[in-house]
Amino acid sequence: MSNTQQALEPQTITLCGLSDLIPNSGICAEVDGQQIALFYLPSETPQVYAIGNWDPIGKANVLARGIVGDIDGRLVVASPLYKQHFDLLTGECLEDDQVSVAAFSVTLVADQVLLSL
């Protein structure tokens, strides 16, 4: 399951363990008051994705609780509030190119989810 092709970056934070993740779904972590939505897609490469949890359209911290899938080949999460799609790799909103959320670099190393700062 481990995904170690990336070398360890010098500045990383451990967010949680693999067992905290839910396959094909999301959870939320917090770093310095910032909410990060973490998605675990076991059959994709890479297997973990992280974007901001704040839905800029629905204006609430909910993206981790959306349904993940793909639209035109792009991995996305659909906001549970008004169903806009956000790209899991870039944070872009597919419905409105003026809107995006932060995208974070995460890796799965030795069953730990690491966030690169």
Place this chain on the structure above:
Amino acid sequence: MLKVVVVGNGMVGHHYVEQLVASEVEAQVTVIGGETRPAYDRVHLSEVFSGRSPEDLALTTRDRYIELGVEAHFGDFVASIDRENKTVTTESGKQYAYDKLVLATGSYPFVPPVKGNDLEPCLVYRTIDDLGMIQAQAKDRKVGVVVGGGLLGLECANAVKNLGLETHVVEFAPGLMGVQLDNGGSAMLRRKIEALGVQVHTSKATQVIEENSDGDTRLVMQFADGGSLETDMIVFSAGIRPYDQLARDCGLTVGERGGIEVDYHCKTSDSDIFAIGECALFGGRIFGLVAPGYRMAEAAVSQLGNDSVAFQGADMSTKLKLLGVDVGSIGDAHGKEEGSVAYTFSDERIDVYKRLIVSADGKKLLGAVLVGDCSDYDTLLQYFLNGIDLPADPQTLILPYNAGDAPALGAAALPATATICSCHNVSKGDIVAAMDGGACSLADVKSETAASTGCGGCAALLKNIVDDEMAARGLEVNKAMCEHFNFTRQEMFHLIKVGSIKTFEELLEKHGTGRGCEICKPTAGSILASLWNDYILEEKHVGLQDTNDNFLANMQKNGTYSVVPRIPGGEITPDKLIVLGQVAKKYSLYTKITGGQRVDLFGARVQHLPAIWEELIEAGFETGHAYGKALRTVKSCVGSTWCRYGVQDSVAMALYVENRYKGLRSPHKLKSAVSGCTRECAEAQSKDFGVIATENGWNLFVCGNGGMKPRHADLFATDLDDETLIKYIDRFLMFYVNTADRLQRTSVWMDNLEGGLDYLKQVVIEDSLGIAAELEEQMNNVVGTYQCEWKTTVEDPEKLKRFRQFVNSEAEDRDIIFVEERGQPRPATEEEREQILAKSA
């Protein structure tokens, strides 16, 4: 302003008022109605004895007229018309001035001049009040006679039969429905009606009606042929006569055999007076059907405005169900036209009779008679109305055919002027125009044009036209649910069921592409739950559920959830109510009573949900599935236990129904209600399935809903015992779950079933598809494997992990901020939140 006075508030008079108000004509409208109630649907009068209330038949209300600015007076007949001074005077002495007068006085029932026809109880069948008298007189009696074997007489016989009386029909002529049917058709109709237990006496001239001094019944009829018939009640329904006395008295021209003569504009011999509907005589004919009456009303309205519509007579072809027997009559049913030839098909094993009348050259259809099977009616009517050339062997149109070689009249063959829906006067051109305007499904076309929303007789033809037009535009109906599955929900349902597919991954691998999305995943999740009833939060299903299903609560705008415990039937003990209050206080929840007789607790943070449930479960609550496309509530009134009017225990039935179907996953939410009497306090007629108590059991209504497009439920079955009621609901719900599209509520689902309500009845009640047992078994399986999702969740520490706000801290979501309003919390507005965050920073 132009003063328009409308005399008469029947269906046609009312249609006139509606059309006039909707037109550009500026007019001050006054309506004078002789009956005490505003216009109602007289065509479906006999349904009052099979579950419909008089209010259900109402076409309008006094309030509605007030809203429209129409002055309306009911229960007062016009006594005279003063044409010189242009006034009318009512029996109570009120006087109204008019610029234009519209007579929509309708007709009265013809009572044959037989000695004794004024004895009690000799009644007529025309108004809701007449029905009340018939019902009163039928109480505790055994036998009822209807005099008249025509269309109205048989309608009336249906009403008498529905009251439980031994029913006789007495007809002067040699056959039933002599106007619409030839001898062969008439004989077949008689066979079928007699098989239903109605006794038919034809060629009977009643000479005298006498009180029955000895014997069980009240009256005895003596016939000219020496025979006699004992009865408790006689209802005359032997035809109608135009109500033209007012016109006669003021010197308007009337026909030799009655009827106020009118021209193409429905003007009488006085150009300021119009006559419309059954009181009017056009071209020497009275048009005793509602559709031509409506056309007259429209012509008369257009005379006051742009004069765009003229009345040019109307086709009197008709298709109807009399005592449950299908009867159709088109054009020249008797083959009166010279040189015409007839084709006849009769099958006495299944009691079907069909006859075609064709022109001498064999090219045009002149008329048709159908008894016992009207499936060819729509096609034949189009041949007749549009003068379409018949196929070389016209008999193929009525002969039984093997599947596949049915002689279909292509929708493309119909001209744009062809009337498809005669109830609402919708032509093929109107349908095409609606589709040009963007309507692209059967349901869209129905709601845009009103086609097929009256009697529904044109449903099959309408579907053909819509399909044909779609094809003609090169529009494949795109049935794909999303980019991952090229299927409808129904197709997906079958794939999962037939392939015994248990996970989304398996489904995607076998039948889809890509990775899925927020459309196909919850749909598959719902189907998997409907079919296999697994706990929806099994790890393999978690990713499929919408957040509401996933957290077993309803997400609100600020990311918090609302929790709705199940309160079956709205019945709750004081102790449980106290627990709800305590839980709400402890977790600072906003509480509100729902429309479904429950309590909604708002503002729960995701990490508090498990603790909230634990306390609720401890007190005996279960999940209410308010988050799911599932059965929500079964609302009830208090019923016979407490209410002075209740006739059945509606609360007990609601509890049973709710507990039986709770947790059933379906294409959309499902709501229900049970009322303990016809006062209908539980509003069951606005539900997907509603139950209303009767003296003899339960009436079942289906496919109603509230919301954006409210729809009254349709009466589905009457006087059911408990067991049959549940059996029908089982089948109905499972058929819906099996066949409906994604997010399609029951009403739209039914509208999209070819054959609509009748088809649904056949499937559920008559088991026409032979699937009833399977549907019941499917339901029993779901009922038997029910689990409370909250309970299953709180008992599993693994599952509870998902309910942490943050995986790496115990902090709360600081962006969720409440303010107090009316003593309760509510989400802060954006401005309030910014202010509060700024202060705390």
